[in-house]
Amino acid sequence: MHYMQIQTINSEIISCRKCPRLVEWREKVAQEKRKAYRDHEYWGKPVPGFGDSAARVFVVGLAPGAHGSNRTGRQFTGDASGNFLYPALHRAGFANRPDSTSRDDGLILTDMYIAASARCAPPDNKPTPEELSTCLPYLKTELQLIQPKVLVALGKIAFDTILRITSTRPTALKFSHAAVFSLPPSNFIPHNSYLICSYHPSQQNTLTGKLTVEMFDTIWQQARTLIHQ
Numbered sequence: 001m002h003y004m005q006i007q008t009i010n011s012e013i014i015s016c017r018k019c020p021r022l023v024e025w026r027e028k029v030a031q032e033k034r035k036a037y038r039d040h041e042y043w044g045k046p047v048p049g050f051g052d053s054a055a056r057v058f059v060v061g062l063a064p065g066a067h068g069s070n071r072t073g074r075q076f077t078g079d080a081s082g083n084f085l086y087p088a089l090h091r092a093g094f095a096n097r098p099d100s101t102s103r104d105d106g107l108i109l110t111d112m113y114i115a116a117s118a119r120c121a122p123p124d125n126k127p128t129p130e131e132l133s134t135c136l137p138y139l140k141t142e143l144q145l146i147q148p149k150v151l152v153a154l155g156k157i158a159f160d161t162i163l164r165i166t167s168t169r170p171t172a173l174k175f176s177h178a179a180v181f182s183l184p185p186s187n188f189i190p191h192n193s194y195l196i197c198s199y200h201p202s203q204q205n206t207l208t209g210k211l212t213v214e215m216f217d218t219i220w221q222q223a224r225t226l227i228h229q
Helices: 002-014 020-032 080-091 129-146 156-166 213-226
Strands: 057-061 112-116 150-154 180-183 193-198
Touching: 002 129, 057 129, 057 156, 080 213, 112 129, 129 156, 150 156, 150 213, 156 193, 193 213
Parallel strands: 057 112, 057 150, 150 193
Antiparallel strands: 180 193
């Protein structure tokens, strides 16, 4: 049942054209392409969530990369962030393979669902507050359907987005890598849940050493522990 409902919300996401700036940008990028991908057919649409519809772990990122998810049509697929994320998920047992290259590459997530704060690739990787608000109902619906026990925020914007949905006062919780918070029941997740914070696996974090492989592995080990509590 959940699977069919998730497919329905995914169809709504893919057909969304509510934010003119993002529609124009994602389609412009898909038409002009990057030289390295000139032979690729770009997705060029909002990117739906991906993973296990019965997941206990729900991951929230920022937004599709212009030549990553906006090209491949799958969360964290086809760019450096995904190249850092999926090996970690494979090591932790959430993914059946350590890489994600296309929507039909055979990658399967178990007990995990991945979504984003904004579903369209934004200029300079920066969605506006208005665009984030417009996208928020999609994430709310996914959380209501999946009812995860653990949420993982990849970056501060994802953290703030989750707090908006769960009606947690932002001043009550402070974002820091590997911080874990207990969330009370809400209209969207009627049971107690946990929120884990992580730096986003972007190159500006991974290449500078702000986020190391060991630091990232800790996040998924925490998630594994918490789903059994």
